Amino acid sequence: MPEFTDLLFYAFAGLTLLCGFLCVANPLSRNPVTSAMFLVLTIISMAGLFVLLHAFFLAAVQVLVYAGAVMVLFLFVIMLLNIKEEERRKMNIAAVGVGAVAVATLAGILVRALWHATPLATTATVEGSTRTLGRILFTRYLLPFEVLSVLLLVAMVGVILLSRKELK
Amino acid sequence: MDFLQNLDPTVQFILFSVVKIGVVFGVTMSFVAYSVLVERKVSAWIQDRVGPNRTAPPMAQFVPILGPFLTRLGIFQPMADGLKFLLKEDFTPSYVRKVYFWIAPAIAVIPAFLTLAVIPFGSTLGNPGNKMVIADLDVGILYTFGIVSLGVYGIVLAGYAANSKYPFLGGIRSSAQMISYEIAMGMSVVSVFLLVGDLNLSKVIEYQAHGGWLVFKQPLAFFIFLVAAFAETNRLPFDLPESESELVGGYHTEYSSMKFALFFLGEYANMIASSAMMVTLFFGGWTLPFIGDPASGLLGGLLHIGIFVAKMCAFMVLFIWVRWMFPRFRYDQLMDLGWRRFIPLALANILVTALVVAFVNR
Numbered sequence: 334m335p336e337f338t339d340l341l342f343y344a345f346a347g348l349t350l351l352c353g354f355l356c357v358a359n360p361l362s363r364n365p366v367t368s369a370m371f372l373v374l375t376i377i378s379m380a381g382l383f384v385l386l387h388a389f390f391l392a393a394v395q396v397l398v399y400a401g402a403v404m405v406l407f408l409f410v411i412m413l414l415n416i417k418e419e420e421r422r423k424m425n426i427a428a429v430g431v432g433a434v435a436v437a438t439l440a441g442i443l444v445r446a447l448w449h450a451t452p453l454a455t456t457a458t459v460e461g462s463t464r465t466l467g468r469i470l471f472t473r474y475l476l477p478f479e480v481l482s483v484l485l486l487v488a489m490v491g492v493i494l495l496s497r498k499e500l501k
Numbered sequence: 502m503d504f505l506q507n508l509d510p511t512v513q514f515i516l517f518s519v520v521k522i523g524v525v526f527g528v529t530m531s532f533v534a535y536s537v538l539v540e541r542k543v544s545a546w547i548q549d550r551v552g553p554n555r556t557a558p559p560m561a562q563f564v565p566i567l568g569p570f571l572t573r574l575g576i577f578q579p580m581a582d583g584l585k586f587l588l589k590e591d592f593t594p595s596y597v598r599k600v601y602f603w604i605a606p607a608i609a610v611i612p613a614f615l616t617l618a619v620i621p622f623g624s625t626l627g628n629p630g631n632k633m634v635i636a637d638l639d640v641g642i643l644y645t646f647g648i649v650s651l652g653v654y655g656i657v658l659a660g661y662a663a664n665s666k667y668p669f670l671g672g673i674r675s676s677a678q679m680i681s682y683e684i685a686m687g688m689s690v691v692s693v694f695l696l697v698g699d700l701n702l703s704k705v706i707e708y709q710a711h712g713g714w715l716v717f718k719q720p721l722a723f724f725i726f727l728v729a730a731f732a733e734t735n736r737l738p739f740d741l742p743e744s745e746s747e748l749v750g751g752y753h754t755e756y757s758s759m760k761f762a763l764f765f766l767g768e769y770a771n772m773i774a775s776s777a778m779m780v781t782l783f784f785g786g787w788t789l790p791f792i793g794d795p796a797s798g799l800l801g802g803l804l805h806i807g808i809f810v811a812k813m814c815a816f817m818v819l820f821i822w823v824r825w826m827f828p829r830f831r832y833d834q835l836m837d838l839g840w841r842r843f844i845p846l847a848l849a850n851i852l853v854t855a856l857v858v859a860f861v862n863r
Contacts, residue, residue: 366601366661373654380647393643401650402680408657409676412669462639463700 342385348378365411369404376400390463521635525617532817533769534579540821542575547825553578586762594663594755601662606756606763609655613770615648620777621703622809623787624794626802633787633806634703641702642694645778646687649733653679655767656735656752663755671751674741674832678732681839682739686729688847689722692854693782706786710794716783721850723783725843730775732839734768736820738827739835776816777809784812 356371376399383392470478538553545552553575562568571577593602619641623633638644653676660672693715694700697708709715716723732739743751753764780786787805830838 370654370658389638389640390643393640393647396647397643397650401647401653402683405650405653405657405676405680408654408661409673412657412661412673463643464698 338385342382345378345381345385349375349382352378366408369407369411372407373400373404376404390466517631518635521633522618525622525635526614529614529617529770529773530766532773533766534583536769536772536817536821537582537765538575538579539818540824541578543818543821544825547822556581583762586759589758591758591760596664597755598662598664601658602755603760605655605659605662606760606767607655608658609652609767610763610770612648612652612655613767613774616645616774617770617777619644619702620774620781621706621786622777623802623806626799626806632703633802637703638701640700642690642700642782646683646690649774650679650683652733652767652771655764659756659764660752663752665755667748667750668752668754671741671743671748671754675735675752678735678739678741678835678839681836682729682732682843685725685839685843685847686733688844688851689725689729690782692719692722692847692850695851695854695858702781702786705782706788709785710788713790714783714785719783719850719854721846723779725847725850726779726782728838728843730779731820731823732835734771734775734820736768736772737824738830740829741832741835772817772820773813776813776820779816780809780812 352371352374356368356375359367359371377396380392380395380400383389383395542552544550554573556575556578557568557572558577558580562572593599618635619638621632621634621637625631626633656675656679657672660668660670660675663669693705696715696718697705699705699708705715712718731737735741735743741747741751743753748754753761756764787809789808
């Protein structure tokens with residue numbers, strides 16, 4: 334049923350964009366918790382897009398790591414620090430100008446890339462079992478994988494060091 | 502049944518899935534209602550009381566022998582409870598954050614039911630292709646953990662929505678507690694999958710049908726998973742998010758009527774889901790040591806479902822029993838147990854299992 338998956342794609346893509354927009358520029362609420370919740374929704378709809386590409390592992394890990402752990406900690410920090418609703422700031426003409434130029438440039442690059450891209454005859458999926466993914470990670474992409482792991486370890490050690498009370 | 506076989510395979514699949522979802526949902530809901538009754542009865546027995554013994558519909562007393570017997574068992578109590586939850590005044594305090602106050606109970610319930618989707622609660626029913634699992638996902642366990650990790654939002658948002666001190670503390674406690682124990686839980690399962698070699702829960706059961714139950718091969722993993730399951734479902738001895746003596750009622754202090762009932766429902770549905778997970782991962786699912794092959798007929802299929810449900814009930818009773826036998830942990834003890842005992846233990850377990858798999862099994 335190709336039509337049905339198309340429909341799902343548009344639904345998830347629309348949700349991702351809508352929730353992403355509401356996360357950064359919600360016209361109804363300036364509450365940081367609301368923004369965080371919309372970010373969670375964005376992440377979950379992106380997981381839906383991954384599922385449509387048959388990347389089940391990626392989808393599950395996306396929800397597990399980002400929606401389930403990282404965003405909960407975000408909420409935790411927002412609530413503990415008791416961040417009040419942000420006030421509406423006055424528009425700064427210079428900032429708006431710079432922002433507009435930056436967005437236009439990025440959009441131009443993206444549109445250009447899309448324009449020149451040749452659509453594949455068959456739909457490319459990130460198909461493959463978790464087993465193949467693991468095998469590729471530990472053979473072809475071993476070095477980047479290990480480097481990333483060390484990076485995460487460094488971050489972890491740094492956090493533990495910083496949070497120790499008797500640090501001079 | 503002939504017209505079923507003649508249908509288009511897609512339509513057949515959708516039809517069977519809808520039926521399975523409906524049955525699983527209905528059975529779980531009635532399980533929730535009656536596990537509350539079991540909870541009250543077991544607690545009564547442990548504390549040398551009688552428990553609910555007099556709720557009955559008007560006609561029950563006229564049925565000889567059976568009527569009074571069922572009344573004394575408390576069979577009718579859950580119906581009265583459910584009716585009361587629906588009919589009581591639904592009070593919304595003036596100071597709450599309205600939107601979150603309304604959606605938090607819903608968010609608390611949904612994940613509990615979603616996790617049930619990947620659990621194989623039987624082998625096959627009728628024809629061999631009709632597997633007794635709603636969604637036979639290749640990443641089954643990862644899906645479960647993903648959904649379980651969303652469960653914390655219901656509690657955190659409830660604490661935030663109430664906009665008062667005790668619920669807020671409950672919400673904060675639960676987010677820290679659930680994240681901590683999710684790590685231990687996830688790591689304890691890794692060693693199981695090292696042995697099985699697949700993330701699909703049906704494959705886990707297949708492995709156990711021929712290689713023996715995993716609880717005997719991975720007792721440490723099972724123990725960590727069990728304790729983490731208590732922490733994840735916020736049950737005693739880890740019920741700090743709602744500890745009555747410190748936080749009044751924790752995150753659901755401000756809730757009443759059906760909204761409160763939804764949190765209640767979520768907790769019991771979570772218990773059912775984690776019982777089902779433990780049965781699937783460590784106790785062979787629908788298999789018994791002498792029944793390992795998928796059923797051929799209708800009767801065998803029903804028998805397998807019966808075996809699964811019986812094992813699940815045993816775990817539910819364990820959940821309830823433990824609640825009335827142990828005192829609550831202190832919060833620092835809880836964190837210490839999670840981070841400094843269980844996570845290193847689970848890591849060591851993974852290492853040992855990996856070494857054994859690498860050197861002995863091939």
